[in-house]
Each structure stands twice: as C-alpha cells, then as structure tokens.
Amino acid sequence: MKKLLIIIATAIMFIQPTVNTQKKDVKFNQNELEVSLNKFIEERKDATAGVSFAIFENGNLIIRKDIGYTDVQNKVLVDENSVFEWGSVSKLLIWVSALQLYEKGKLDLNEDIEKYLPKNFLSNKKFDKKITFIDLMNHQAGFQETIYPVETTDEEIIKNNTLKKALIYSMPSQIYEPKSVTAYSNWGAALGAYIIENITNQDFASYVHENIFNKIGMNHTALLPDWSDNNWVKETRNKMNSYSYFDTVKEDFGTNISNILLYPSGAATGTASDFYLFTEALIPGNDLNLFNNPKTLEKLYEPTLYYSNVNKVRNSHGFWTLEYSNTVYGHGGNTVGFTSSLWIDIENKKAVAVMSNEQGETAYNYGLHPLVFGISSLETSGEVKDISGIYFSKRTIENGFGRIYKYISGIMPVFKTDDSRIYNLPGNMQIIQIDDFTYMQVSENGLMFPIYLKDNNVLESYTSDYERFSLIELFIAGFLIVGTLICFITYLIRIIYLFIKKSNNKELYLSIGVLLLSLSLLFLWLNTETDKTIVIINSMVTTLLGIIPIIKIKYLLKSDNKKLISQWILVFIAIIPFIALIFMQSYIF
Template identity: 30%
Template sequence: MRILTAIFTLLLIAQTAFAQNAYKKPGQANLREMDREIRKYMRDNNIPGGLVAVAKGGKLDFVRTYGKSNVELDVDVDENHVFEIGSISKQFVAAAAMLQVEEGKLNLDDKIEKYLPNLPSEWVGVTVKQLFNHTSGIPDYEEIYTYDVYRLRMTPEDIIKIASGRPVDFEPGQGWYYSNTGHYLASMIVERVDGMPIGKVLESRIFEPLGMSQTRFADPEAIIMGRAEGYWVNRNGELINRNATETSSTLGAGGLLSSAADMAKWDHALYGNDLLSEESKKIMWETTILPDGRDMEYGLGWDLELDRGLKTTNHSGQVAGFVAYFSRYIDEDVAVIVFLNRYRVSSRTVKDIMLNYIMPGS
C-alpha cells in the first residue's frame, strides 16, 4: 500500500509539473505551419484580417498578423492595430466594480433598485452580483433586437424598454442565461457610484494605471489611430462594411476596442495585487453554482473552465464587425489573444489552432 501511495504521489507531482510547463513557444517552422492553418480558416470564411498573439509575463511572446485591417484602403494588419473586443469588455467593468467594493462604495449583494430606481417592477430584487454572473433573469436586449442594436444610438431607457418587452427568464438567482442587459445595467451602476461615464471610470481606474493607452470605447465618430475596420458578408457571400459599435448601445457589455500589447498588460496585472486584491479576484473568479447544483463555470464577467485540462479564465467577444478571444492559462502565466475583423465567425477555432502549436502536449 505504501508503494502504491508513493507511486500515486509521484504521478500527481509529475502531472502537476507537466501542466505547469505545457507552453512551448513554437519555432519558425511551426509558426509557418500555424500561419498556414489560420490563413486557410480565414480564406474559407472570407475573413479580411486577423491578429493572434501569446502574452507571457506581461509582454508579447509573439504576434502574427494576417490579411487586411482595412480592405478598401488596402491596409495590412499591423501588430499595433486595435480591434473591437465585444464581450471581453465585461471583465473590465467587473474589475472596476470590485475596486468600488474594496473602497466600500458598492456591495455586490445590494439590490439594483438602490442605484437604478426607475426599473420595471419585475426586475426589483435582482442583486448587483446577479447582473454580473448572468443569474438575474433579465432578458437579453441583444437577443431580442439582434446585433444590429450595437450600430444604433440608444439611451438607457431604450435598452430597458427593449428588454422589458419580454417576461423575465426566471426568478433572480434561480437560473442562468447570458444577458447583455445585465452587464449594461451593471455599467450604469458603476457609473452612478463613481459619478462619471463608464469610459472615464475604466480609463481612470484601469487603463491609465496599467498603461493601456490603446484601450477605449469604439465610438464611431472618434479618430482612433490604428483602428481596424469591421466586416460581414451579405446574402451573396460578398464582404460588406459594418460601422463601428456605438458606445451608448453597449456600455461595458461589449463596447471596447484594444490592442494585443494592451491585453498583455491586462493579463499581467491580474497576477499581482497592484490593481485588485486577492480577495477581489477570488470573488470575481468564483464559479456560479445554481440552487439545483449545476456549475455554470462563470464568474463575474469571466468564463471559468478547463481547456485541454488547463485551468483558464477567459471570454470570447462578438459585435457587428468583429470577433475576439482572450484566454488566460493560469498555471502557465500565458494568455492567448485572437482578433478577427469579421462578424459571425469563430475566434475559438483560431484559438484552438494556436493551442495545437503552443501547447502540443496538452
């Protein structure tokens, strides 16, 4: 029995050591093969341009760029270009909320009507935390109005009217359903607490302190250096333009754009305590367990799941002209970044192609 126990212990140690050393930076030959697979996926799906990167220790370990950032002007994708990141935006609002919690300005168990008094009566009793972890039961305005809502100038009253046109999906805390409305309302609460627009909150609390100078809300009217254009295809499969996301239609539910270098800085900041305390990160990354025992593998603005046996905190993003993926492999101190400038394609597929080359043994 002692021998078996010793063998089991050695195997466990070996497995742990392997899991913590799964990342392997590809050589030039493997990078070229990875490029070939990614380009084929892009070609098969009429994706104009893309960028993939791996961050380690706060710096970019490598970046690969493909195709066109702007088709009409024939501009190649550059590693410094900025892409819309869709729902990856949610994690930044969650982090800002946790900073407010640390300062005693916000309580996640507060009822949302404390901050937003003029809500539909069906929504009364929902907590701030339930907005962030998708257990509020409040219908998703994007699902009702489609992704085209992100191209329109909207007021909070407009968003609330759209979402309240459908009955709640379930009583607060009794189910799980992805709701952009929840994160829109959460953004409004974060705004109210700090007394400034969500863009200014994120800039002052996160982007400026971390040196994330290229991360901001998309804003179609703003002049943004290196902004990639977004695209879709029409019914004939022809590439068409998609205008940039309107900040007012998303707030922190999905309105940010960023660069690979900025996402590397964000990843690195989440390992230390300079931005968020360990307790705040623990709360943010605590998985959601429903009353029936189901584990939804979702925290506050983050997906929490194993990827090829590796622990991750991650999220995908999609808006009218872009998809993105950001996955942090915790035990590796490695993050994978995928930006593609076409709507309704799979950033996860490109991420999986990358994993075949950067974590071949996983």
C-alpha cells in the same frame, strides 16, 4: 466506440498533433511553439482576413503575431496601429470596475442591486427575490433577451444617448427567478455598468478611462458607442474593414460600423497592443495597478457559479471558464464584423488573446487554445444517456411578440448517430459524451468546449442553459406560424375572388380585416429590430384587429351560409392568427 476514438483523435490532431492531453502544465519550448504556430497559420492563410494574437507565459507576452489585412482588396496589412472591436469582452471592464469598487467598500456584491438604483427603476421585475450584483455577473438575474434594437447608425440618437436611456428603452421582462437559470444577458451586464455610474457619479466610460485605461497605459482604446472618447480610435476604425470567411464563401462588409447603445456590454474598440496590456493585467502575479490590493485579483477568480452536477467552475465574477489541461478563465466577443477573446490559465499564468476582423471567427479564437493550454482528458466512461432532441437557448424571449424568435433563432437540434455517445449538430459540429454528466462539443476548426447535463431536459453550456422543447409546444408554434402565413395567402385570394364576384360589402370588409390581422402579425414578427415606437403602434393595431375573427364567427352564425363546411374552414383559418397572437404574448407555454 472505435468511431468515437477516431473523432476525438481527429479533433486533437487537427489542432496540434503533439498536444499532451494529461499534463496539467504544458511547458513551452518556444522554438517548437513557433514551428507549430507557423504551421497553424499556413494551413489557415487562405481562410483568414485579418487577425492578431498574443501568447503569454509566466505572465509575460512571449509571442505576438499580426496576420492578414485590415483591407484585403487594397492589401493594407494588420499592424500595431490596427484597431479591433472587443465585442462582449468589453464586459470584463464592467466586472473589473465592480471589483475595484468592492475593494474600496463601495459595492456589496451580495446586496440587492435596487439599493444602487433609482427607486422603481426595475419596472420589469416579476419575482420578489432580490437580484445581486453576483447574479448580474453570473447572468442569472432572470432577464429575457432584449426585443428592441440596441445598435444604431443614427448620429442624433447616439448624440443624445445615455446608458440610463438605453437601458430604459430596451428593458426586457424578467422571466426567470434569480439564480435559477443561466441566460446570457447584454442588458443585465449593462445594468451593472449603470450601477457603477450611480455609485461613482460619473459616466461609465469616464470611470473606465480613469481607473483602467489610464492606469495600465491603454492609450488607444475607446468605449463610447461612437468611440468619441478617443478620436484617434474613431478615425482609425473608420478605415478598418470587416469580413465573413466561411468555407469558400468570402464576403467584404466594408467598414460595417454599427454603434452599440448599451456600450459597456460590447462597444470597446482599440489596438491589439492595448488589448494585450489588459490581458497581462489580469494574469495573477502581475502588478499593473489594476487593483490597490493584489488579493482583489485573486478574489476576481474565486468561483461564483458551478455547473449543477459536477464540481466544475462555470463563472468567476463574470469570467466564464473552459476546460483544457487546466480550467481557463476569460471571455469571448462578437460584433457584426469582429471577433475577440482572451483566456487565462491562472494556475500556470498563461494566456491567449486574439482579435480578428472576421464575423464569428473561431479558428484562431479557439483553435490556438490546445497549443497553449493542452487538452483535458477525453477518456469516456459512465452510462450512455440519450440527449437527442431539439433544444432552445434559455437566452430567449418568452414574453411578448418577439417570442417567435424562440422557435426560429437559437435552436440547437441534437441528432443521434450510429455511435450512442456521439451526436451531430448543424455546422459540422458534434457533441461527444465523456461521462455521466459531461459532454464535449467539438468542431473541425478547433472549437472545443464542455457541456454538462443538468437533468433529462436541460444542458448547461458555458454561457447559457439549453432546454429540450416539448414536442407539443414545438408542433403548436410551427402550426401557428405556418397557419398565419396560410391565412394571409388564403384571404388575399378570397378578397380578389369577392371583389371580382362583387359580393356583399360586409363579407369583403371582414375578409380584408382578417388579411390585415395576419399581415400585421407577420410584420410584427419580422420587425423586432424596428424602432420601438413603430413596434408599439404595430402591436396595438394587431391587438385591435384580433377581434375581427370573433366578429366573423358571429356574422357567419347569423348568415345563410352557416351550414356550409367551406365557410367554417375559412373561419378556422381566420382564427389561427388570433390564437397565434395570444400564444406569442404569453410568458410560458
């Protein structure tokens, strides 16, 4: 228990020594806040590329800071003309647009979304249960992660892109029954934007410019994949560099431009000033004409999803929640070189908005929160429960060749420590048990958010559920992945041996077939970001080659070598990629 208290205290002190963990409303003394912020900035100056942030109180912007550089090497300072990518904060434009249409009676949030889509558009549906717009907002429509690439630098693809084309091209399988699992989905959010297109008969970017950007004076923000809807933004973004700053490793990505075809889910780009106007418009009580009726903004923050075993709001019409002294509502976003976030305490009308040209930046995007919002109580109670194990994010791929990424990406190992309430995670992070169902994930850079226990095998993080792997599934998957690699190496050596020995052609050809099967499967696993046509051809070739191990067994049974153990070992190795092919194509283990 002593160790637990030290960890909690350290996390709080790192963020702000004088934070009050009990008060529901942390009153600002602006002078003291400025001193704390200057200290905060000074401590991080050597680990910061470029960042802009704003703090709001009583709905008004009271502090803005522009720090660092848009081009570190040439010392180009971050200023009011710097542009940043919103990343997934762009999704808030979808949800606000949906509430605008709800307000006008054009969109029923609880209606089956197929009412607003072309007939049979959702060819990926597996379950008969209807999907509602609320399900899209809550990321509970049941879609797996997209397999095919949704970002490109190909100008021809961008020129011919429409949201409908991008959705059809990247359409993922539905693997969960609606409302049963929370699994963050860029595709599901973009589908919501396509519904808005169908209702309004205009492309989503045009709708947003007309009904959001122009209404609140956001004149320096673009939304299309190549930002061609605002030439000034496009030209300015082409001069902006992005970076990766982790510990002592600093990497300059250059302009690092990648265009998002599912653009409503993450392509918004613009000045921090515009971003702050949008933040201000979302604070209750501010009349910036975002909605015709102020009550619609109140509706926006009404809960649409709760955590399973506690009376805590998880999502409100697409706005996620975090727990500090009060519940705060908002969204974070990441692209290949930028990080942004906005979070609002609707009760006290406070907000923090941050934009950075760093990949995966958290020190400002989350570290500022306790200064503004305070910290929720970290007093521990309840029965100690062992949550150690290896978890996978339910934002994953269960159906198709991309299933391998379930086992190599999005994994969360949770390790026991000497203290039964503390667990270690990779990346110098920890999970602390607070009560029977509440855990807090913390890191030294200020990242702090709750995780809730759904049942013995499922944890609920705010954007996705995590399920503990069965050891059997993990063992089989690991065996098949490693076994396929071993098969490739073994049969490469065997082909060389047979060629030198000048063995009979049939054995040589079968060995080449097995080699090609393992190679084709490995290539398929490692190239999910390849063009869809190439992947489909690769998948068909791999499937056809899958018959080779069967032919090899049949050949061995008729040969004089059928009693040799070494030959059956070779057959066993040859069968591994065949089994892996079947295993990776299945829905569930």
